[in-house]
Amino acid sequence: MAASLNDIARIAGVSVKTVSGALHGGSARMAEATRERIVGIAAELGYVTNLAARSMRQGWMPLIGLVADDLITSPFATEIIRGLDSAARSADMAVFAMTLGGRRDVGAVLEEVRRFRPRAIAYAAMYHKTVTLPDAAKDVVGVMINCQETQGRVLSLVPDEEGAAHEITRYLIEADRRKLAFINLPGILAGELREKGFRRALVEAGLDEAAMPVLPAVRRAIYSDRAPSLVAHHVATMMQGPNPPDALLCGNDRVAMEVYAALHRLGRRIPDDVAVASFDNQVDIASRLDPPLTTMALPHRLMGRMAADILLSADPLPPEVRRLPFQMVERRSV
Structure with a gap:
């Protein structure tokens, strides 16, 4: 049987609430020695966070959803996903992507992504372009990467x-x-x-x-x-x-x-x-x-990292277009 919060609490001699706070970034007033003891017991028991239960408590899963507008087919634009994933993992989050291409409707793909109850949703394109989102999507998509919304209603990260x-x-x-x-x-x-x-x-x-x-x-x-x-x-x-x-x-x-x-x-x-x-x-x-x-x-990896920071920010940011600089790679052709 998998170890539970109750098992850890019983061995540590503390409440389940204290165990949850130690393992999931809760109570800041907890003594560091207590936190370390709880984390150690959890490791010994092989405790794995029950994401489904956590989702029920928080209202969201520790996920960032990505609507990938032909992105996965581009060998160098995948740097966006690498940057996004690296920053997300630093915050104990994971990234999952659903592709948008052909005749797939943007609204329908967004609804598919929302079924997984992600913490936030990003929209990324293979190449720099403008994108028209459905009216409802402007309150769902937290950031657009390598593209910008036609009416400027969503914060966008684009290459300069x-x-x-x-x-x-x-x-x-x-x-x-x-x-x-x-x-x-x-x-x-x-x-x-x-x-x-x-x-x-x-x-x-x-x-x-x-x-x-x-x-x-x-x-x-x-x-x-x-x-x-x-x-x-x-x-x-x-x-x-x-x-x-x-x-x-x-x-x-x-x-x-x-x-x-x-x-x-x-x-x-x-x-x-x-x-x-x-x-x-x-x-x-x-x-x-x-x-x-x-x-x-192209600043693709930087765009991915910045997007994660924006999506996980505690404070909502106003819609704007942020243009990120390229980096010159000097070789021997000049």
């Missing part, structure tokens, strides 16, 4: 796309690169904001913005890594033209990988002939390219 593009463009300019081009991700919010940061850095540096092209990485209106690529065509056209760029900024590391291949076919050296920089820091790509790629690492 514009700031990251501004920083990496300045870095290229400070490396004495004056003829830049940006092969960007069309039709998505990240690409739109990164273009703003790119252009702002050019203007601030006094460079001719009109002479610095921003080109789509794919033939479709909305970027997908499965869409027909235009990267090789753009690189060949620019590098064989009368005024080839001396730096290429890429919308993500997959685009950068294609740029490397196109430059190699043309006999151009990185970074001697042209510098290459990117976004995302997909380590399996960026660190294995030759030379390794300088790129801006």
Whole structure:
């Protein structure tokens, strides 16, 4: 038979309420020696917290529910879950996820998550975008991660796309690169904001913005890594033209990988002939390219940790959009 709170209380010579306080973070007035003795007895008996009973008392399970908007299919966006899980475990909580994709309705998935009576619920997306939640969901979702609610009704943690593009463009300019081009991700919010940061850095540096092209990485209106690529065509056209760029900024590391291949076919050296920089820091790509790629690492793990802190906070926080900085990972491509 599993040990119970009554068993521990009988051996320790204290009340069940005192045992519960020692094991579940209760009474702050308890003597530390008493707390340690109770914890020791519980360990000897192999006591395991009855989560169902605890849920009945508290009204919630020690869980954080996560609505994962295609998140689990992304190899680097899983850093969000790692950050969230690490911070949750530090608070003796666990994370469980339910995926949202295809024709699954947001409201229905949220109701499924609520059946488990989690302490709090987060909504996370695979890529930075805006999301329209049902009216009822704004009081259910505690934080949105890597996305923001269309009407701004939920606190959101998003990457500072514009700031990251501004920083990496300045870095290229400070490396004495004056003829830049940006092969960007069309039709998505990240690409739109990164273009703003790119252009702002050019203007601030006094460079001719009109002479610095921003080109789509794919033939479709909305970027997908499965869409027909235009990267090789753009690189060949620019590098064989009368005024080839001396730096290429890429919308993500997959685009950068294609740029490397196109430059190699043309006999151009990185970074001697042209510098290459990117976004995302997909380590399996960026660190294995030759030379390794300088790129801006998304703050996914930080977003996960911050989300846990927000969800477990005793005080509700007002809805706002918090933009978290990328981290530059300098390698040898600039």
